[in-house]
Amino acid sequence: MSLPISFRAIYHPAIDATNEEARRIAEGRVDAGWLPGEVIVVWAGEQTAGRGRRGRQWVSKPGNLYASLLMRPDFTAEKAMQLGFVAANGLAEAVSGVLAKGTSVTCKWPNDILIEGRKVSGILLETSMAAKGANLQWLIIGFGVNIEHFPGDAEFPATSLIEEGANREKATPALLLEAVCRRFQAGLACWRKRGFAPARDVWLLRAHGLGGPIRVRLERRTVDGTFRELDGDGALILETGAGETRRITAGDVFLRDFER
Numbered sequence: 001m002s003l004p005i006s007f008r009a010i011y012h013p014a015i016d017a018t019n020e021e022a023r024r025i026a027e028g029r030v031d032a033g034w035l036p037g038e039v040i041v042v043w044a045g046e047q048t049a050g051r052g053r054r055g056r057q058w059v060s061k062p063g064n065l066y067a068s069l070l071m072r073p074d075f076t077a078e079k080a081m082q083l084g085f086v087a088a089n090g091l092a093e094a095v096s097g098v099l100a101k102g103t104s105v106t107c108k109w110p111n112d113i114l115i116e117g118r119k120v121s122g123i124l125l126e127t128s129m130a131a132k133g134a135n136l137q138w139l140i141i142g143f144g145v146n147i148e149h150f151p152g153d154a155e156f157p158a159t160s161l162i163e164e165g166a167n168r169e170k171a172t173p174a175l176l177l178e179a180v181c182r183r184f185q186a187g188l189a190c191w192r193k194r195g196f197a198p199a200r201d202v203w204l205l206r207a208h209g210l211g212g213p214i215r216v217r218l219e220r221r222t223v224d225g226t227f228r229e230l231d232g233d234g235a236l237i238l239e240t241g242a243g244e245t246r247r248i249t250a251g252d253v254f255l256r257d258f259e260r
Helices: 018-026 077-096 171-196 197-205
Strands: 007-012 039-044 065-071 105-108 112-115 118-129 136-143 211-216 221-230 237-238 247-248 252-255
Touching: 007 018, 007 247, 018 039, 018 065, 018 118, 018 136, 018 252, 039 171, 065 171, 077 112, 077 136, 077 171, 077 197, 112 237, 118 197, 136 171, 171 197, 197 221, 221 247
Parallel strands: 007 039
Antiparallel strands: 039 065, 065 136, 105 112, 112 118, 118 136, 211 221, 211 252, 221 237, 237 247
């Protein structure tokens, strides 16, 4: 596998979850020889206990891509959310690269990649810091891409690369992982040099539902409104029926006309 300089892959034919293994390395429970400045890429052929946001079960059959990037950040937790959008841009570009020209690939806030409105990929960020305001001790960006399989009973409509006509020779887990890592490295370099604005602008070009009616399910309630903007930190700006705006930092987004 050809990864960017400073990226090192560790492959497991099967594992409980790539995020869990990355956490074990970060906490020193697994000695992977993690060097300063190195991004460890944990990837697996199958996950036996995969999970998504809010602890949801993540069905992880062989044939799809399951991976986690482990970093030692030099920034605070407040900026970690921005890297989720940097990663989403890289995933969207990698997915577009194996599909027919003109296929709609969009980003759904906060962390999903869609093909023609159906979910093909998701991202899960996990962090640890020693104290409030301090730099993070480690950051894990976990992601998966439906290549061969997708859940038929998912809460959100789902699909796979093969279902959408991707070339099997180009859409392999290894080749897709290489493409994601290359694009993430480029996005990370731009983010370090120019801040979040360029990544935000790229993400907004693919933003699913921007300017239209959406429903956001929060931890304790559900709110309806219009998806107006993504702010400078990556929060969703929702305009309610009364013309007021609300800043959303965590939640599940539904397009009211098409999803449950």
